[in-house]
Every structure is written in C-alpha cells, then in structure tokens.
Amino acid sequence: VLKQSHPQTAGHVFMPGTVVEINNGIVTMTNELFTDAEIADMFTNKWAYFENQRATRQAELVAEKASRAPVPADLFEQVKAWWEPLMKRAPILCDGIGALVRFTIGDDDLVADFPKGEVRRYSDEACRYWFTIPADLVATNLRDHEIDWSNSIFLSVRFTAGRIGKFNEYLYTFMKCLSEQRIDYVENWYSEQSDTGEDVRIDDWLVQRRCPHLRADLSKTGTVEDGVLTCSLHDWKFDLASGRCLTSQGHEIRASKI
Ligand code: FES
Structure with missing residues (x-):
C-alpha cells in the first residue's frame, strides 16, 4: 500500500x-x-x-511461566519503597504526568499520585490512567529489580489499560526509567530543554550549569576544591583550568576563573 x-x-x-x-x-x-x-x-x-x-513452542511458554516469581505478601510496600524516591527526584516528569494512576495488581490495588509524589492504597479516587497487570509479572520485576516495565510488561501485552484524555508520554517514560540513573538522565534532559548554555558561579569559577556527564545541575551538585570540580551525582571530576574530565574520556567542561 x-x-x-x-x-x-x-x-x-x-x-x-x-x-x-x-x-x-x-x-x-x-x-x-x-x-x-x-x-x-x-x-x-x-x-x-x-x-x-x-x-x-509450548515448552518455552511453560518454562517462561515457571520462571516467574511468587507474589510477595508485601508487594504494595515494595512498589511504594521503590517508586516514591524516584518520584521525588523527578519533579518535571511528575508534573508532566500530573494525575493519579491506578494499578490493579492481583489483589493489590494502588494509586501512584504523581502530583504528590506518593504511592498509596486505592480508595475510590478518580484516576486519569489505570492499569491491570497480572501479579506474577510485577512480582518477577520486583525480584529482578527490572527497571524497564515498558519492555517487560507493556510490550508483552499481558495487561489492560485505560485513560481519560490523551496518551501521556511522561507516564510511559517513568515506567521505563525505574532507576536513579535513568530518572536523573531524563529529568535533566527535560530540564535542559529550557537551558541555553547557561553558566553558574561556584566559588571563584564560572562553569556551565549542566554536568557534562548526565546533565545534573552543577549549581546544586558541584563543589570545587583545588581547581577540581566534583559533581556529587556520580562523583565525576573535572579539572577546571584545562576543562578536562578526570573520570572519563571526552566530556569536557566549559569553565573560567573569575
Ligand atoms: S551527572 Fe553524573 S557526575 Fe554529574
């Protein structure tokens, strides 16, 4: 065609x-x-x-099902302990989702409240998005600490979902960035969209605001000692006089002495 x-x-x-x-x-x-x-x-x-x-291919299906984890009694607590710190790190992403999302996972019914950065048990609240997912799939992701639920659950089409209004790209981005490193990268990427080569002052140096590694805001994560800047997000170091990254190849930084 x-x-x-x-x-x-x-x-x-x-x-x-x-x-x-x-x-x-x-x-x-x-x-x-x-x-x-x-x-x-x-x-x-x-x-x-x-x-x-x-x-x-029946044998492969049987083997895959047998490899899934048993459903833990504290499934809700595990999801809460995993997701809430990530929500706190990602205000732009949470703002982009901007709504309550209900997850019905076997006998557990929970709500991810992105505006408040909180995961709690569902209690008859109006939700904009909702998912029903077999509990053993979630249990397996919890056991394996699988950070990409888009690939492992959504692409498997073993779930049902509904929504009011449009598809929300931020929500699916969250579901595939369930680690500190991934969520920081995405959050910094979103934040960088409104950042135009800005510099910030740290001690007596003027340095680019965004860390050359994963774009953390150096006005919050950067400290300078003896002309070496350390970004506390992953402890990368940069020699400010030469701009050279001391932790990895490339990744030069823009800096000048005031
Ligand atoms: S963002 Fe990783 S060290 Fe700065």
Missing part, C-alpha cells in the same frame, strides 16, 4: 535476524535466520505459521 501511494518511498521490513548495511545511502538487507522463501511463506500463509508456532 505504501509503495502504491508513495512510489518514491522505500519501505523495509525488519524482523528478527535482519542485518541492515547502509553504505553511501545504499541500503542492503540480509537475514541470518530465515531464507527469502521462508519469509515469503510467513506473510502469505500467516495462520499456518502461527499454528506452527503454537504447536512447536
């Missing part, structure tokens, strides 16, 4: 095993898992292909 309506556009089908090489604008594609005949067969005999998958 794409080819007919936009003949000048080249569409490509990427699938497991596809290797794409781009050389001077020329795209070549090969597949290491399937022959051309097998791929053509998948698309022309779809139901037979699915039936064959179902018949031959």
